[in-house]
Amino acid sequence: MESSLPLVLTRDGNGPLHLQLAEQFRAAIRDGRLQAGHRLPSTRDLARELSVSRSVAQAAYDQLHAEGWIAGRTGSGTYVADVVPLQPVLRTAARPPTPAGPVLLTLRPGIPYISPTVDAGWRRAWREVSGQAPPGGYEDVAGLPELRDALVEHVRRVRGIACGTENLMITEGTSHGLRLLLSVTRRPGDKIAVEDPGYTAAALTAKQFGLEVVDVGVDEDGLQVSDLGTDLSAVYVTPSHQYPLGGRLPVARRNELIRWARRTGATLIEDDYDSEFRYDVAPLPALAQLDLDRVVHLGTLSKVLSPALRLGWLVASPEVVNQLAAYREQVGDWPGWPMQAAFLAMLRDGYLDQVIRRSKRLYADRRNHTCAVLAPYGQIVGQDAGLHITLLLPPATDDQAVAAAARAAGVEVAPLSDYRRTIPGPPGLVIGYATPTDANFHQALTILCDVLRTT
Ligand SMILES: Cc1ncc(COP(=O)(O)O)c(C=O)c1O
Missing domain, CATH: 1.10.10.10 (Winged helix-like DNA-binding domain superfamily/Winged helix DNA-binding domain)
Structure with a gap:
């Protein structure tokens, strides 16, 4: 047959x-x-x-x-056999159309300068990791113990936070830390105050977790603490360099915020995203330094090395850290070992400090140049720290239209209105000066000035 x-x-x-x-x-x-x-x-x-x-x-x-x-x-x-045939459905990703128009030079905020060449410190860290066998098992859900110890020293030295290993856990960055915290601590009906204008991702994440977002205004010093109600369970705040307006929360307001939190029992979620880069005077110690019972501090490598690394840290009371660790153990959600081990090597070796020193010099020059070039077009705010400045434009300006014109001319900038939710305020552009190469940076600023002159 x-x-x-x-x-x-x-x-x-x-x-x-x-x-x-x-x-x-x-x-x-x-x-x-x-x-x-x-x-x-x-x-x-x-x-x-x-x-x-x-x-x-x-x-x-x-x-x-x-x-x-x-x-x-x-x-x-x-x-x-009696198998009913089933046609497999194969779905390959449709290739996204190649965007038309000029290649954009980016002045978008939030991304550091990443050198296209790999330096010795980076290579040393990864060589050290590649020589180690990975650990077995599912321990260390709070993060590699040696890395937590090293970060305890780091946050004490750089951010003035006196804490122990039991206060610190490793995350995959600020947004991961926030998701983790909300996963564990939210309760039905919780209200969270978020700065307006502010970090859009924080408001969005809170909404996705079912929290009611209460928009709270910001002035040149940062969050307007006196506007906080008494029915909030948390406040998301960027005290070292308000995002995106750049205010530094002064000591009196910090104390007022802590007193308010002690009175109401709310948690202060401190996003310390770019505190490493301060160009005028030394940064104020983190809010977490004042009260670890009320503050959960979120730090990130995203602005220092690269957002692509997905690594950060969270500092809180031991009770909160234990609660988050127990949750992580149940759901299997913690950062992988190689990046943690490499970061540990970078901290021990002094590489992280070296990158911060080097980047700070570059960003200070870039910031000075950006401010000098853009001063004729509006009021510059937030220039004392970080990787961006905000250019406030005359009141009747449509900042979306200006950003669109810049884009058409080949430069990407963020309109300030993208960061506003319900509280009105002047239009503006949020301009990141860290990301481009030197040549692209100068070219982008020249194009942007042309756009500002003509719109
Ligand atoms: C205000 C603010 N916080 C934090 C981050 C960093 O988030 P992550 O650590 O998740 O990359 C950003 C990045 O754009 C930011 O703008």
Whole structure:
């Protein structure tokens, strides 16, 4: 008896013969050419038909049998099993259309300068990691213990936070830290205050977790603490460099905020996103330094090295850290070992400090140049720290239209109105000066000035 199929086996790199044979039977059953109950040739007939050894035919049938495509026993014949054919649906990603228009020079805020060449410190850290075997097991859900110890020293030295390892856990960045915190601590009906204008992702995340977002205004010093109600369970705040207007929350307001939190029992979520870069006087210690019972502090590597690394840290009371760690253990949500190990090597080696020092020099020059060039077009705010400035434009200006004109001219900037939710305020542009190469930076500023002159 013959197979009645056009079976073709090749010996030129298409894999073992028995697997080729099995796949051809599978395909025929899948597409209905072989129906349930159809009798297949014996291994002897099949081997003869294909001029292969009988063991090839037998191995193919064994495979199909094990997968459930065929049934029957030696002696009583082999049949196609009762498998209702199911056409697989293959969905390959549609290739996104190539955007038309000029290649954009980016002055968008939020991304540091990333050198296209790899330096020695980076290489040293990864060499150290590549020489270690990965740890086994599912321990260290709060993060690599040695990294937590090293970060305790780092946040003490750089941000003035006196804490212990039990206060600190490793995250995949600020947004991950916020999601983690909200996953564990939110309760139905919770209200969270978020600066307006502010970090859009924070408001969005809070909404996604079912919290009611209360917009709170910001002035040149940052969050307007006196506007906070008493029914809030949390406040998301950027005290070291308000995002995006750039105010630094003064000591009196920090104390007022802590007193308010102690009175109301609310949690202050401190986003310390770009505190490493301060150009006038030393940064104020973090808010977390004042009260770890009320403050959860979120730090990130995103502005220092790259957002692509997805690494950050969270500092809170031991109770909160334990609660988050227990949740992580249940859901399996913590950063991978290689990046943590590399970061540890970078901290120990002094590489992180070196990058911060180097970047600070570059950003200070960039900031000075940006301010000098853009001063004629509006009021510059937030220039004392970080990776961006905000240019406030005359009141009647449509900042979306200015950003669109800049884009059409080849430069990406963020309109300030993108960061506003319900509280009105002047229009403006949020201009990141860190990301481009020197040549692109100067070219982008020249184009932007042309746009500002003509819109
Ligand atoms: C205000 C603010 N906080 C934090 C971050 C960083 O978030 P992540 O650490 O998740 O990259 C950003 C990035 O754009 C930001 O603008």
